[in-house]
Amino acid sequence: MTSIGTCLAQGSARLAAAGISGARKEARLLLAQATGFALETLIGYPERPVDDRPKYERLLARRAAREPLSHLLGRREFWSLEFTVTRDTLDPRADSETVIEAALARIADRSAALRIADLGTGTGCLLAALLSMLPYASGLAVDRDPAAAAIAAHNFVALGFGGRAQTMVGDWGEALSGKFDLVVANPPYIPSGEIGGLQPEVSVYEPRRALDGGRDGLSALRRVIAGLPALLAAGGTAVVEFGDGQGVAVAGLIVDAGLCVVARRRDLAGRDRCVVCESR
Ligand SMILES: C[S@@+](CC[C@H](N)C(=O)[O-])C[C@H]1O[C@@H](n2cnc3c(N)ncnc32)[C@H](O)[C@@H]1O
Structure with missing residues (x-):
């Protein structure tokens, strides 16, 4: 029987050869998934035998074919919360935490009973993160894809927000x-023609509906922003994520909608990532 140490060495070599950075860490996570061993066991007891090697090999083969790690594990972390993810949902991205920070920065009283809408909720990560910080707020999460809406509903319940979060298909x-x-929204904003050039984890395995922003990347942003005035309460705030280089166009859409831009936020890499706007 092969040992943990040998499995990890062979697995990380296989993933590295497939072009995966962080191959050792990923091999460890896949071995934990296959065997049920805790990560501490994998690190502390390399001589221990592994009896479910075929399961590990199947996971390695899928990852080497560039299926996202999150899909193989079935989970992904966002805002220190764990979300179930599937092929029907966009993987929550650390960059989108900028939306949460921007929204929280505009809220004067975190104990207020705020009403939140999350448009294009995917896993529900934006609404769940906000509910984790705003204990008396409640929210409505909308997605066009019934399968994504079902995952969001599952996540809200699993994270303990089932009583404060409603989900609908729309x-x-x-x-x-x-x-x-x-109102928070992270609409699809990648120009259609650029999707094929993204890494396979995204272009092959993530849902097209979550990525594709039409010819110029702005189709969904146009519709979401045009609809904001009808949704915002007096004094309400909207935070909308957008893609690299879209900041000027998005600011124009906001002004066209009769709203004013109160802030733009950069992500950890220093790229403009989201805009905060309010009624005039
Ligand atoms: C970029 S993903 C964002 C998911 C999640 N909010 C996040 O930040 O990780 C965009 C989401 O919008 C949804 N979507 C696309 N078109 C939509 C529409 N017309 N109405 C509602 N949701 C839509 C997609 O299914 C996808 O879940």
């Missing part, structure tokens, strides 16, 4: 009635 804010103190 076309951005069109079916929503009522007004919201905070």
Whole structure:
């Protein structure tokens, strides 16, 4: 029987050969997934035998074919919360934490009973992160894809927000009635022609509907931003994520919608990542 140490050495060599950076760490996570061993065991007891090697080999083969690690593990962390992810949901990105920081920076009273809308919720990561910081807030999460909406609903319950988060299938804010103190949205914003050039983890395995922003990348942003005035309560705030180089166009869409830009936020890499806007 092969030992933990041998499995890790062979697995990380295989992943590195497939062009995966952080191959050793990923091999360890896949071995933990296959065997049920804790990470501490994998690190502390390299001589221990592994009896479910075929399962580990299958996971390695899928990862070497560039299936995302999150899909193999079935989970991904965002804002220190763990989300179930599937092929129907965009993997939450650390860059999107900028949206949460920007929204929280505009909230004067975190104990207020705020109403939040999350347009294009995917895993529900934006709404769940906000609910984790705003204990009396409640929210409505919308996604066009019923499978993504179902995952979001599952995540809200699993994270303990089931009583404060509602999920619905819909076309951005069109079916929503009522007004919201905070609207967050991370619409698809990659120009259609650029998707094929992204790494396979994204272009092959992530849902096209979560990525594709049309010819210029702005199709969904146009619709989301045009719908904001109807959704925002008096004094309400919207925070919208956008892609690299889209800041000027997005600011123009906000002004065209009759709103004003109050801030733009950069992500950890220093790129403009989201815009904060309010009614005039
Ligand atoms: C970029 S992903 C963002 C997911 C999640 N909010 C996040 O930040 O990780 C965009 C999401 O919008 C959803 N979507 C696309 N078109 C939509 C539409 N017309 N109405 C509502 N949701 C839509 C997609 O299914 C996808 O879940």
